[in-house]
Structures are given as C-alpha cells and as structure tokens.
Amino acid sequence: MIKKLLLPFFLFFIQISFGQPSFQLAPPMLKYKSAFFSGSTSFEVIFNQPGSQVRYTLNGKEPTENDLLYSTSVPITKRKQVKVKAFGKNFLPSEIVSATFIKDGKEIHLVSFSKPNESFATSKADILNDNIGGITNHLNGTWLGYDIDTVEINISLKNRETLNYVLINLLQDENSWIFLPEQILVYYYNNKQKAFVLAGKELFTHE
Known part of the structure; x- marks a missing residue:
C-alpha cells in the first residue's frame, strides 16, 4: 500500500524538477x-x-x-x-x-593633478581629457594611481559654462590591491564668494 502511494508522487516530482531551467547563460x-x-x-x-x-x-x-x-x-x-x-x-x-x-563634453583649457604613485604615473599631460577611457589592465598607461590620503584634480574650462554632471572613471581590483576612495568631493569656484563651493559628493562603502 505504501509503495503504490509513493511511486506516483516520485514521478510527479521528477517531472516538475526537470521542467525548470537550472543553468544561467554566460554574460555577453x-x-x-x-x-x-x-x-x-x-x-x-x-x-x-x-x-x-x-x-x-x-x-x-x-x-x-x-x-x-x-x-x-x-x-x-x-x-x-x-x-x-x-x-x-x-x-x-x-x-x-x-x-x-x-x-565630447566641455572644452577644457587646463588640467592639473596630484603626483601619482610612480608605478601608476604617466608622461601624458592630457591623460584625464584625451577621450580614452581606462581598461581593466591597470598597467597599460591609461590610469593614475595613488597611495596618499588626499588627491586633488583641478580642471579649468576654456569658457565659463554650466555643468550638469561630472563623470569620473575609477578602477577597483582588490586582487591587485587597488581600492576605491572613501569619498569624492566636487567643488566649483564661485565668483561672487571668491571661494570654492561644494557642488556634490559621492561616498563609497568598503566591506
């Protein structure tokens, strides 16, 4: 009596299990x-x-x-x-x-930045505005790397213009001991106040 009840249930369970997709496609x-x-x-x-x-x-x-x-x-x-x-x-x-x-964004007049670590330095003065994005290979010369507490980047536009956003490209590769900063602060120069004013900030969490 028990075997007759268990057999149909087992077959039904197998049919349902095999009808569900179980493998995920690799990402394109x-x-x-x-x-x-x-x-x-x-x-x-x-x-x-x-x-x-x-x-x-x-x-x-x-x-x-x-x-x-x-x-x-x-x-x-x-x-x-x-x-x-x-x-x-x-x-x-x-x-x-x-x-x-x-x-192409705004026309840039001048860019200056803090001195990077020697392992991630570059001789290209326009590395941050040459329209070439960095790739995952951090040794290919398209990145600036730092091991200091504060990094400062100054950007001067050719003309006075309104900016809607600022794009900053960052690389994270913990296997190579490359980590994101704790935060990024963006300032603009206010002519009326004759001082730099905070425009926005981005915080990063580190697990």
Whole structure:
C-alpha cells in the first residue's frame, strides 16, 4: 500500500524538477574602442550560444525579451547608457552587461593633478581629457594611481559654462590591491564668494 502511494508522487516530482531551467547563460561581452568619442562611435556584442539571443536597451533600463534584438554593430551618436542581456530557452537569463558612452563634453583649457604613485604615473599631460577611457589592465598607461590620503584634480574650462554632471572613471581590483576612495568631493569656484563651493559628493562603502 505504501509503495503504490509513493511511486506516483516520485514521478510527479521528477517531472516538475526537470521542467525548470537550472543553468544561467554566460554574460555577453561588449566590444568598443572607447567609451568617449567625437562625432560617432559604435559597439558590438560578442556572444555565441546556439538557440539564444541578446537583447539591449539604450536608455539605461534593464533589457527584457521584448527589447531590441542585437544582430549587428550598433551606432552611437550621442550620450547613451547601453545595457545588454542574453536570453535562451531552458536557460536562466544572463547577468546584465552595461557601458556608458560619452560624447565630447566641455572644452577644457587646463588640467592639473596630484603626483601619482610612480608605478601608476604617466608622461601624458592630457591623460584625464584625451577621450580614452581606462581598461581593466591597470598597467597599460591609461590610469593614475595613488597611495596618499588626499588627491586633488583641478580642471579649468576654456569658457565659463554650466555643468550638469561630472563623470569620473575609477578602477577597483582588490586582487591587485587597488581600492576605491572613501569619498569624492566636487567643488566649483564661485565668483561672487571668491571661494570654492561644494557642488556634490559621492561616498563609497568598503566591506
């Protein structure tokens, strides 16, 4: 009597378990020359999983299966936040991969910065405004590295203009002992007060 009751239950349980997706797709890879550009640029998606497809958005929202289907290189002509995600039958969707593309900002007259650590120094005076973003290789000469308490960067624009935001590119690689700062403070010079005034700040948590 007990065996007759257990057997149907066991078969039903097996059928339900095998009907659920259990493997997650690997995230796609975004390929582009630089996140900073003049005129126009483009990006490609590298992903190879038979029966799967990549969807993307250009407005910073999380992609769904109803969003744009990637098939070929996508042109970018203005500031965009791109997010891509892979979907496939019998697979869990991949993690989201994102990139923000920045078109030429304000015309910069002069940039000065604190002396970096010798291991992360550079001879390029325009390293912070050369329209070349840093990559994950921290030894390729596109980063400035510091081991001091306070780093100061001064930026002078060619013309007096209103800024809506300031983009700061940071690298974190704990395996290489590269960590984010505790905070970033942004000041602007107020002509009426004849002093620098705090415009905004960003705090970082360290676990």
